[in-house]
Structures are given as C-alpha cells and as structure tokens.
Amino acid sequence: MSDDGLLQQRWVRLGASAAVVLVVLGAVGSMMFGWDLERLLTVGFVNRSLQMATPITLAAIGGLYAEKSGVFNIGLEGFMIIGAISTAGVLFALGGTTPSQGDIWIAMVAAVLVSLVLTAIFAVLLIDYQADQIVAGLAVWFIGLGFAPFVASLVWGSRNSPGLASIDNVTVPGLSEIPWIGPVVFDQSPLVLLTLVxxxxxxxxLYRTRYGYWVQAAGENPKALDTAGVNVTRVRYATVLFSGAMAGFGGAVLLAHAGNFVGTGDTMVNGRGWIAIVAYLFGNYNPLGAAAAAVLFGGLDMLQVQFQTAGIDVPSRLVNLFPYVIVIVVLSVWGKTRMPSAVGESYDQEE
Amino acid sequence: MSSVSDTDESKSRLERIAGYLLDATVLERIGIAVGATAFALLIGLVIVALAGYDPFRFATQLVVGAFGSERAIARTLRFSTLFVLAGLAVAVAFRAGVFNIGVQGQFVVGGIACVMSIIWTAPYLPTGTVGGVLLIGIGVVNAIVFGGLYGALPGALKAYAGANEIITTIMLNFIAIGVVGWLVNGPFRGEEATSVRTEQLPDYVAFPQVVFSDPNFSVVGFGIAVLSVIGVAFVLTRTRYGYDMVTSGYQATAARFSGVDSKQTIVATMTLSGMIAGLTGAVFAIMIQGSYTDPAGIGNYGFDGIAVSLLAANNPIGVVPAGILFGGLESAGSHIQIRSDVPVQLINGIIGLVVLFVAVPELFRMIGARMGLGGDDR
Amino acid sequence: MSRQTQSEGDSDARPATPNSAGTVDRRTFLASTAAVGAVGLAGCADDEEGAEYNAAIISSPAGFDDNAFNDNARDGLREAAEEYDLDINDVEETEEAEYESVQAELAEQDLYDVIVMVGQQHYDPLVNNSETYPDQNWMLINDHVEGAANVSGWIEMNHEMSFLAGVAAGTLTTESIEHEGSSTNPDESVVGFVGGEDIDLINAFETSYIEGVEWVNDDAEVLTGYGGSFSDTSAANDVAASQIDDGADIVWHAASAAGGGAFSAAQSNDRFALGVDVDQSITEDQYADVILGSAVKALNEATYDVVTAAMDGDWGGVSGERNLSIEQGGIDFITGQEFEGSLPAALDENLEDAKDAFIAGEIELTCGPTGC
Amino acid sequence: MSTDNSTAVRLDGITKRFGDVVANDDVTFTLEEGTIHALLGENGSGKTTLMSVLYGLYQPTDGTIVVDGEEQSFASPRDAMAAGVGMIHQHFQLIEPMTVLQNVVLGHEPTKNGLVDEEAAREEITQISDRYGFDVARHLDTPVRDLDVGVQQRIEIVKSLYRGADVLILDEPTAVLTPQEVDALMEVMDDLRADGHSLIFITHKLDEALSAADQITVLRDGEAVGSVDSAETDERGLARMMVGREVLFDRLEREGEPGDPVLTASDLRVSGDRGVEQVADVDLTVREGEIFGIAGVQGNGQTELIEAITGLRSIDDGTIEFGGRDATEMSRRERIESGIAYVPEDRQKEGLVQEYDLVRNALLGNQTIEPFVDGALVDWPFVADHAESIVEEYDVQPPTTTSEASSLSGGNQQKFIVGREIERDPDLMVASHPTRGVDIGAIEFIHNRLIELRDRGVATLLVSSKLEEVRKLADRVAVMYEGEFVDIVDPGGVTEEEFGLLMTGHGVDEEVDPGPDLGIEDEEVTE
Incomplete structure (x- = not known):
C-alpha cells in the first residue's frame, strides 16, 4: 500500500522535523538562555499534552473519515460543543453536582447518541439534499455556539454549569511507579487510553477492512464504488454519522476531563474542532498521522505553558498562534495536502 | 453617442435588468432565502415555546426590535451596514470561485490599520471638518490597503503554492485576532485608556449625523455600503476584470481557455475581497467604535458575512436585502436582550439555522414543488 | 519591592464605608448571595410593569455567568430585590461597540432607578450618556466619571485584593497543611498564579499578587502563566497543573469562569488553591476541599448599597468616586468553608498586618486597580 | 465461432428517455453466448446508454432485459454483476491512489477475521491474470495512478472477471490505446471468447468492429438500424448504416496555393499532466491558406501539442514562432490577441461557460479586444449584437442569444464556438476535433466554414482522430505517434491502408513487423 508508504514518509518527515526543531530549540535555549530543560520536559507535560490531544484526535478521526468518503464536515467544532453540553446535561440529570464515575460514562454515551441524532439531520441535508458542505458546516458551529449556552441557561440559569465531576485516572498499582512510562501509561485517564485504541x-x-476500502473509494471515485455494487450514499451516511459521533465524543471527553461545562465566549471547546481539521490535514488523512499531529499541537501548546511556568518570557498570546502559522507554512511550503478527488461533490446515483 | 440611442440603450438595459429580476432562478433564490429564514424562525419559535417563554411575544419583539422605532431602525441599519459590506466581501470571492473564509481577519486588520493610521497622522493635520475628512480618507485607504494585502496573502498561497484557501483563511483569522489583540493590549494601547483599547480617534473624525441621531450610526456609513455594492456590481458585470473573475468562478477551464491567468485572478479576487473587508473594518472603527479594542470581543461580522452572501446567492445586489435581514435579526436580538428574559444566545442559534437552511436550496425546491409553487424540477 | 516602612497615610480623609451597617457578618452575607444567585433567575419576572422599583445591569464584555466579577455585581441587586419590590433587568452585552447604544436605550426608557455598568469598558460611552441623560442614575464599576453627579463610580482595588491573595499564599506555602489527601510542601516556597487572558487588567493582578507573596516571604518563588481564555477551563487546568508539577503547592487564579480549571488541577494533584472575587468555596463547592480561602471584594455590597440608596432617594450618599478598598472594608481575604478555624494563626496575623499597612499607607503597589 | 446458439443476453424493445430526450428508442439486441458482438454507432447514437441499461446504471423507461434466459430488472450494477454482467467503462472506474489489488477486489473483498484477506485476493487475481496472460500480477501493490492506460484497462477486465462476469461490455476500449495495445486487447478478447465469455464491444470505428466481432449491431440516433454478421458486410455498408447515406470520402480540390509560413514550431517538447513527456521533438510549419492536419490515434500527444501552441500549456523545450514573432514565451492572452483562434477539444469545459447565455459566451476570449471592450469596460450592446450575428451566420438553433449554453445541443454549441473563433478574424485557426459528437448536418457546415477560412488565406491547424475528416480537409497531414510526427504526407497520395500503418508508427515503405504476440488474423486489413 503505497498510499501508506507515502504517508509514512510524511510522518517520518513530520516527526523528524519536529524532533529536530525541538532539539535545536532545546540546545539553543539551554546554552544561550540557561533554560532548565528538566523543568520543561516533565511527566506532567507529557500527560497534559496527551490530554490536550485527545479530544482533538477524536474529532480529527471523525472528520477525516467523512472527508475520505467525500464529505467535508467542517462542523466538527459545532459537534464538539454539542457533545460537551450533552454530556454535562445528562451528567447533571443523573447525579446533580455529585455524579458518580459510572454516570460520567453513561453521560458520554448519551452525548454520542445526541450527536448521532443531530448528525443524522445534518447528513440528510448534506447527502440527500446536497447542501453546501462548507456553509452547512459553519452553520453547525453557529448552532452549537448559540444553542449550547442557551440550553445551559435553561438548565442551570447560567451558561456555565456548576462543577459536576471529572473522570478518574486508571492507576495500575506498582506499574505506575515505573519512572516516566508508569505515570504516562499506568496512571492515565481511561479516555486517553481509549482514544489510543x-x-x-x-x-x-480504514486500510485493512473492506469498509475502509469503500470509504476511500467513495471519496476518490464514487462512481467506481457504485459500479462495484456498493451504495455510495450509504457509505457517506456512515462516515458522516461517524464523524459527528466522534466529534461529539471528543466534546464529551473534553468535558469529562474538565468536569464542568463553560458556555461563555467561544465555549470550552474554544477552537479545538478547527484544530482537529488542521490535524487531519496535517496528518494527511491518516488516523495515525492525525493523532500524531494532534499530539504535536498539544505538545506545542503545553510547551508554551511550561515556558511560562519556568519563567521563560514569551508573549503567550503570540506563541499560541504558533500552530496556525505552522499549518500555513506547511500547507504552502511543505507540499500540498492532496484532498480526496470527490470531496464536496454530491453523488447522484441516477446520473 | 446621440441622446436617442442613449435612451434606447438605457431602456433596453432596464428591460434586461427587469428580465434578470423576473428570471426564474432569481425568483427561486428569493423564494429559497425567504423559505430558509421563515423555517429557521419557526423552529426558533418552537424552541422558545418549549423553553417556557411566550413565542408570540417573542415574535412581536423580533419585529419591534428590528423595525419598531427610530432607534430600532437605526440599530438595524447599523448592523446592516456591516453585514452588507462583509457579505459583499464574501460574495466577491465566492462569485469568483474562491472561498474566502477569512473576511473576519481582513476586517480586523483593516480596522486596526484605519485606527492607527488616523491616530498617527492626526497631529500633522488640521483639526475640524477638513482634518476629519482628510483623516477619514487616510484611515479608509489604509484599511483598504491592509485588508487587501491580508486577503492577497492566502490568495497568493493558493495560486502559487497550492495551499487550500479555506484552511489558510481560517488560520489567518486566528492569527489576525491574536496579533491585533496583542498589539491593542501592548504596543498600540492608548495611554489614557482605562480599558483595553487604542487611543480614541479625534472627535472630528466621525461620519456626520444625518436623519438618525444615533451616536453609533450614520446614514453615511450605510451609504458607503450601498455605494460599495453598486461599485462591485458594476465591476463584476460591466468590466472585463469582473468578467474574468466571474468566469473563473463559473468554469475555471473556460476562463483559462479565454486567456484568463487563473493564478492572477485568484490573487486579484482575494485582494478585492480583502479590500472590501478592510473597508468594513474602517466603517466599523470610525462609525461605531471610535477606537480599536481587542478583536476577540468584536462581533463575528466576517462569518456572518458568509451567511449573508449565501442568502443572497453570492449576488452583490442581493447582499443588500440579505444584509438588512441579518441586521434586523441582530438588532432584534439586542432588543430582546434588553426587553425580555429569553437568553440572547437563542438568536445566534436561529441565525445558525438560517445559515444551515440557506445551504440547502434543494430542500426548499422540494418543498416548493410539493406545494406546487413553480416547482419546475430543475 | 513594595514593602513600605514609612507611613504616608491620610486616614482622616476616609469616607464612610459602603457597608454602613458594618455589622453584617461578611461570610453570611456572601453565602446568602450565592444562594440568591442560584434561585435568582426564577425570581426574575418577565413583566415590566408592576414592580415599584427597577434596576438594570449591563455586563462587561466577559458576560454574566463568570462566577466572579459580573455575577458578583449582579448578586447585590438580587439581594436588594429580596427586600424591595425591585425588578432587575440584566442585559448581557459582550460587544464593547454596543455599549453606547445599549446604555442609551435603557436610559431612554426612563424606567430605571439605577443602571449598573460592569467594567471600565463602559467608561467612554458613559461620558456621553451621563450628559445626555442627566436625570438617569448610573453606577459604573471600575471607573468614575469626573464631575458627573448622576454617576456613582466604583473602583475596585483589584491590586489590593491580589496583594492579599499573595500574602495568604506566601504565608500558607510555608505551613504544613493537610486536608482530604491534599497537602502543602512546607520545605519549599513555591506558589502559582493562573491568569485568563494575558491582558493588562490581569497583569495587574499578577504583579500585585507577586508583591503580596514577596511581602511576607522573600524566598518564595511565584510561577505564573496564562491560559489565554476566560472560558477555557482545560487551559487554566493545564497551566495550574504545570505549576504544581514544578513545585507549586498553592495556586491562585484570575481567570474568571475558566478558573474552575485551576481548582480542578489542585484537586487532582493533591494541592491547594485560592479563590478570587467571592468565596469560591461556596460558589465552586465541589472544590471546597482544596480552596483554602478566597481574596474577595464586596462588589455585591456596593451594588446593593447603590441600588438601595437610589430607591431610598439617597443618591447623594453614593454619587461620585467610590473605592472598594481594604481601607474601606471592601476588600478582604476569607477562609474557605472547610478550613474555617483550621488554618495556622500566622495567616490571620499576616493578613491583619498587611491590611493595617495598607490603611496606614505603608504599602505602595506597582500596578493600579486595572493595569500597570 | 458462434456455433453455440444459446442466447447470453437479450434486450427487447429497450427505450430510455431523459426528460424530453430519447436516448434509446425501442432497441432490440441479442448477444449469443461465446461470441463478440460489436455495437457500432457514432458518438451520441445511444450505445453507452443502452449498455448502461444492461449494466443496471440506468433503469429502462420501457423494455425487458433477459440474461441467461431469465428476465432481469437491474436496480444497480450490483444486480447486473450478480447476473454475470460486467462493464469496462470508457473512463476507467478505478480508484487512483488505491493499489491494483484493492481496486480489483473493491466491493467483493474476501475477508478473514473481519479484515480483507489480501493473500486470498492475491492468489485469485494471479490465477485470473495467468489464465488470460494478463501482465497484472506484478503490479498488485502499485497504486493505479502509477500505471499505463493499457495496464489500467486490463485491470478493469480482471476486475470484471474477478467478479465472475460471463458477459463483458467494453465501452470504446480502443479509444485510449496505442495500436499495439489495441492488438493486445483484440487478442485478449479472442481468448475470453474462446474461454466461453460473451463480449459486447462498443465502438465507432468500422474496421475494429469488422475485425473483432462476430456480429455487428448498428445504432443511429438511439435506434437499432440493424444487425449483421461481420463476415457478410464491409466498411462501406456499415458506414451507410451508421450515417444513413453514403459518406463522402472524397477530397475537396483546392484553389490557390499556400503562402508564407504563419506558425513555425521547432524542436518542441511538451510534458503531460503527470510530467511525462508527451510531445517529443516536433517540428511543424503551417502556412497561409493551408490546412495542416494532424492525424493519429487519440492520446499520442496531439492534445499537449495543441495546448502548447495555443498557450494553454508551457513547453519544456523548443521555440514557437507566430507571424514572424517569437511566440514561445507569449501567454495565452497574448496569443489570442495576436490572432490565434482555437476551437478546443472539449467544448463543454473549455469552449463555453455552460451557465452563461450566448451573449456572455460571445465575449469569451475577446475580453481584451476592442471593440468588445473599451478600456476596462465591456461594451455589452456590441457583444450582444456580435452574438446575434454569430447565431444568425452560423445557423445556431434555437436562434436566440439569451438561452444558456447548456441548453443547446452539441452541434449547435460547436457551431457557436466555431463561429465565435472564426469571427475573431484570426491569422491562425487551431481546430481540435471540431466535429466530434456533432450531427452530420453540422459536420458539413463546419467543414465548409473551415474551407472558406482556408480560402481566405488563414492558416489552419486541424487535429482529428477521424481519418476521413483529415483526408477531406487537409493539404498536408502529419501523422502523430507516441509524441512524434511519423511522417508528413499529402493526403491525396496516401491510401487509407498506408495511413493505418503510419498511425501505428511505421513508415509507409517500412516492412511491417507483426510483433511477437500478433496472430496473422489480427493483421488482416479489411477493405
């Protein structure tokens, strides 16, 4: 599978360049400015980077499946908001402000279901009624930004929920004592581990099952898939539903880690859905690549926090823009991300 | 040209315009826009009712809040001014087949360029009306230039480096807001300012108050928006540059065949779109803000512009009614915020629904066909 | 270094404290407002006629529901509504550009006994509107309008509040405190500060906090960071967690609604945190086990006083420039619900010293209430 | 070979309408088992539509489909395939970034433990490939986009066989192939027939139908004109059936002599979309009052050559001189302005903006030329008048300029484009497949216009895959093969047979090397 080969090359390049940049930064920083690398690169830093990357990864995987099959779901941000508010709402309904760990899991499942239902409507408009994918996706964002705080106001009388509960880490006694690996792997949020799975x-x-073949074919040459006897519409429905569910799950995970819903400003999702799109483009539509990109972004973001903590003076507001700049540079200098050929085109079986 | 043939020509032009307006596709677009808005409002009212508020009162307040009083009308026109301009910026790009999602960023860059250029040059110019007019001119030109450059950037990246403009413009929005926010908080922060903003524009830098005496609205601003619409419509329909752009939008291969340099056209289109977005920023800064604040807290006019443009089927003339409709919704939202307990987020949600339905013309064609409203299955 | 040894005080020119009753126990007051906040929405009737008195409150750009600034201001009005036949119209306006017209539209209704505006962003528009509507009573929080008798301008001495938080953090980090699994590390003096957006206002919080820590504890290290948002809880959580990783045992936040993330980081890392503006061990009670205390300002008392004065026809008593300061009893540090009586005596001693030093004018801070 | 008389497929009274357009009108067609049946007709005669009905892509408006004696109603290709009908489309239905293996098994993947069982697939494909001597097995892990067209076509066939097709429909399979590949394909078809498969071979080339098929059915305007045994007919007879009357194969005699060179291209090298060299070292000169024809099988570099000359494609090497000026670096726009008109190969995508009315289409290409524009302003009344005159002069139906281009038939679209380009008053007219898919009446009209243009002294470069067209119109003909001009000949002095040799890369006097794979019967030249 040379498509994989290409991608692998890309990660290798991506990973290698990231590593080179970090090493050079570290070397220059520690030599010239006396940075204390031990203070920067801590276990907590790794854990926070992973936790930051988790919701982004989930939404990114959903988004890349949809786009692989030919539907650009630009509404990931909106679905994440919907996932977060649904989780918070169900969690509150189940256990008030003191829900149990079990309630969290139920609430997340419920949030995925809510996202699925809403995505189903979205999918009908997109696939059956050939909605403009960009605009409809933006609309989902607007709807999320509007209705999620609205629902919160109705439920809690405030756009922010009270503190509910966040999910506990899964700790394996003994193993979690292993330096570095222990606290990262054996004392970790179950959601991070689940995301990895x-x-x-x-x-x-995507790459080893027949359904994965169909997803790829639907986005590259839907007619070929159709003539192979597979219902393109059904494949696209499946991936769009999956993308909504995954983005909703991403929002749920965000909430389960944070412990309460915040609906002011851009809500607690705060652009993660957009970063998710960037992550899968960056990862060239490959789930592993998307996850790697999400971890890279998460790591950069958290590194910036580490800088602040270590007292290395950086204008954080500018540093926060770093991923966006990287995306532009990568898109324009590094090579064009090849979109699946049929993205954005609706497929009409009768023609 | 003799006056006889002149009137003949204008007459035939009028007939042609009338022909366009009565064109089935135009009527259909209007039908779709009205249908989408009505449908979204209907759903909004149902939600209002489900949430335990009085939907009839809400509906009344929507209308009263948008057009019920002189103040409401001024407020509606104030929002409409920005929506029309932002919608126009989007429409130009979409018409030419380029997806400029970055109007918000270009709007912000234009706005700060306008304010800072005025503040920096004000000491060297006379005060009073003369200085005011000069400074407004300087500010507007700078806004247009910087907005245009900020639009040209993703255009050039698309044309010459193949970077998808949807992604780059979204990124550039974040970057514009972040950088300008940092500037306003730091280097550009006004010395006398207690809150986070630049220095105030001099008092004499303001649009004159005509008809309405709203401190944040001037008919001049709305006039600028309408003139821009006319100008853009003229460029697109009457000049060869417009023909090149629109042809690229409809059918890039045919444009290439006809000698249009697609790369230059992309850059030109994005530049023009960015220029209009920059102008929007200038009008916002001069007419409404009188200084520049952290753009993170400024309304999403650029994104709303996408909705406006789509509602207008990317037609520059159609942007005017679409902009007024959105202005009315926004204005009603403001009114409802002040006069009732319904959380204002609902209005944002309803706008989202309008956008969603506008994106689905097929749905309304089908509904139209079912209801027998000129349902010529096209 | 801002520790002043010399008195520069002008304590004789002290205006009356806003809370003229003076005997209201602050804790019960704050606790009651929190309860009001929870039921407030239900009590806020839709009909505009009927009520004898009316008040309007316009939010700052951050909006209501920040569990701090805006909500604190609104709580005072709600408290008054418990006692008077008062209708409150809360107008959330997050766009600064709209303030001028929103203010005007409210004033034009000629209905409100007072219009409360939260945040200094209201200043510029109010300069015009207070003149255009001379019969309207206005209350401005965080600034005042020179020479406008119809404006009651309140400046919150955020820097003083931050200083007190710093004193508390600097004191407690050297003490050994253990509670429900959380503990301090008395061997090292490291504390944290988590800001929301990296803006001037919050920079002033940061600087004053650091000055407070250093005032009591010269050796202490203060780790600071910004999450970049007032609504992104996880960002605040990450910053706090990073600081805790790096040795901080107590973190204070100035991150509005996102501040919950700082508490959550303290909770999951078995450390402590300090609240801001109100007693957050009540408003964020799921974190009460890690909130040692909160640096508070009696903004709710101020709005309560102003609205009651307006209703009682005693506007003259509140108009002009007002301060919420330590000196006037408007700023304080209070112990968290679960730590009442269990914190070391050094805390109270140092806080009292600091307050006395402020009143005596011995402390001069680098930053003002809204910026440096 | 058609000794077995059982029927594989019978289409009975098939009618297919799209709105008001009747694509197939009461067509009856029978495919005997183990035979090759050619479906012959001009472009637009309804061949592909009929086969799409058989393949389940379209549902017939009327009529019945019988496969293997059972009446079928195919809702989708999946149903057709289940009944053993496979189709190899003109535009390959392959997923370019996916590997050959993935493409072949798509929709019919063997699985093991929920995953695609690549080993099983590999084995089965290799088996099929070996059985018919396809050279596919070694490409199994290569993405399709990296393979030649010929290989891609074989993959399509393997795909159908893998899916168990007994009946194979090949839709114009030779259009994209080199002569060698065509020969190889014919052999494959023979092998398949020998193995008991039944084949339907869609083509518009008379000679191919005659040489490959056992039976030939001719379609014209959506109707079946008749079916004949290939042994009992010849090209002339088939041509009569196809077009309804004797086709003129005669050359028109010209008056006057060509003048000075207008276009000179030297040592031209041009790459295709994928960076592969498509035009290798071509020299050509077109003179005033001359039609210079380029013949050859499609895909031998003609498109790239034309695009290089018209300025739509940059060249790798060489020079272009036009009207005595160096035009090598001229942009497309400059070339238009300096007098190069172009009737493009793809009229729908390039020649017209489908959603524009004819007035706005009349400006296409003229948008910098006075008096269409005055400075930056478009003189729309002038453009409208111009459009009006094109419609009138070139007999465009319906004769209104306000209708959208997309509403016009192919012939009328083409007449409008030809009119617009001629009215540009060019020094050089480049016409690429100017009569492709155009009705007979329009063909003659366009031919006459091109000859008029020649007689006015305009230099014309004509590319066509229709040999008779080039022979009829051109003064000199270059035959293009694999990016090069094999020879430049006087069309009057070369027989069709000799042209055939040239188009396969052989010189006229050269001894024909049949090649190792070719059986003698494949080399039989009909006529």
Missing part, C-alpha cells in the same frame, strides 16, 4: 482501530479499519 480508537486511533489504531480506525487505522486498521
């Missing part, structure tokens, strides 16, 4: 599963699904 989902990333691998979605990679296998």
């Amino acid at each position: 989902l990333v691998i599963a979605s990679w296998v699904f």
